[in-house]
Amino acid sequence: MTYQETPRAPLPPFSFEDAVQKVRMAEDAWNSRDPAKVALAYTRDTAWRNRDTFLNGRAEVEDFLTKKWAKENGYRLIKEIWAHDGNRIAVRFCYEWHDETGQWFRAHGNENWEFDASGYMAVRHASINDVPIADADRLFHWPQGRRPDGHPGLTELGL
Numbered sequence: 001m002t003y004q005e006t007p008r009a010p011l012p013p014f015s016f017e018d019a020v021q022k023v024r025m026a027e028d029a030w031n032s033r034d035p036a037k038v039a040l041a042y043t044r045d046t047a048w049r050n051r052d053t054f055l056n057g058r059a060e061v062e063d064f065l066t067k068k069w070a071k072e073n074g075y076r077l078i079k080e081i082w083a084h085d086g087n088r089i090a091v092r093f094c095y096e097w098h099d100e101t102g103q104w105f106r107a108h109g110n111e112n113w114e115f116d117a118s119g120y121m122a123v124r125h126a127s128i129n130d131v132p133i134a135d136a137d138r139l140f141h142w143p144q145g146r147r148p149d150g151h152p153g154l155t156e157l158g159l
Contacts (some may be wrong), residue, residue, distance in 0.1 A: 008041065011088035019084035022115075023091055027079040027095035028146050035065035043120045050126045071099035075102075076140035078147060080154045082110070089113045094159050095139045096133070105130045106139055108159070 001127035018049035029038045039062040048055040050062075055061055069075060077095035084090070091111045098104045116122045139157050142148050 011119045023081045035062045043122045048124045087115045089150045104133045
C-alpha cells in the first residue's frame, strides 16, 4: 500500500507570494524548537546536507534537531527569501544562540530547498558559518518562539 500524505500548501510551482509564505512557515516552525513538528514539513525520505552533516529521512532530521536545540540555547532565527523557481526556493538566514558558557553566536547561512508535488521539502542543502558576538551586539530580542510580525527582517537589520 502506498502512503499518501495530505498536501502541505502552498504547493509548487510557487509564485513569489507562495515562496515568501513557505519561508515564513519554515521560520516559524524552526523558532518553535519542536523537532517533531519541524520534521513533519519534510518528505519521509528527505535528503539533507547541513554544514558537514548528511541526513536521510524524517527520523534523522528529528534526532539532529533535538541535539541541535539542546546545544544552541536562546535560539532565534530570521529567514528571508533569496530566489525561487518552480519547486525550488533559495533562502538566506541568520540565527542567534548561546552556548553553555553564555557565549553568543550569530549564524549566517544559505539554504537551497526542493519540494515535492505535495509541498513537502524533499531536499535541503545548508551552508552555515557561526560568528562569535558580544551580548551587546545581539539583534534578535523577541521572546522565545515566533518572531513578531513587526520585528525587522534581515535586510532591515543590515544583515
